[in-house]
Amino acid sequence: MELACRLNVLATKVEGVHQWPYKALASAIEVIPRTLAQNCGGDVVRMLTELRAKHSVEDGSGLYWGIDGNLGKIMNMNE
Numbered sequence: 001m002e003l004a005c006r007l008n009v010l011a012t013k014v015e016g017v018h019q020w021p022y023k024a025l026a027s028a029i030e031v032i033p034r035t036l037a038q039n040c041g042g043d044v045v046r047m048l049t050e051l052r053a054k055h056s057v058e059d060g061s062g063l064y065w066g067i068d069g070n071l072g073k074i075m076n077m078n079e
Contacts, residue, residue: 001029001030001051001052001055001065001066002063003026003029004026004029004055005026005052005056007022007023007025007026007029008022008026011023011026033051033067034048036067036069037072040067040068040069040071040072041072042067042072042073047067047072047074051065051067051074064076064078065077
């Protein structure tokens with residue numbers, strides 16, 4: 001999700017149709033956390049929204065947030 005968020009930010013800095021590849025790749029990469037959320041039985045939309053919010057923090061504190069497939073929760077992967 002971190003990579004997808006950074007690609008979306010880069011897409012806003014590019015003009016016109018040149019931003020489409022950035023957005024397409026970001027969307028393709030988001031399939032991974034979406035699949036994890038579906039497989040663990042979580043509310044997919046809520047989990048992805050929460051995860052995206054954690055990764056949108058500018059200070060880098062959201063870098064290690066991810067989906068715990070065993071518990072179906074958003075957790076710090078360092079812990």
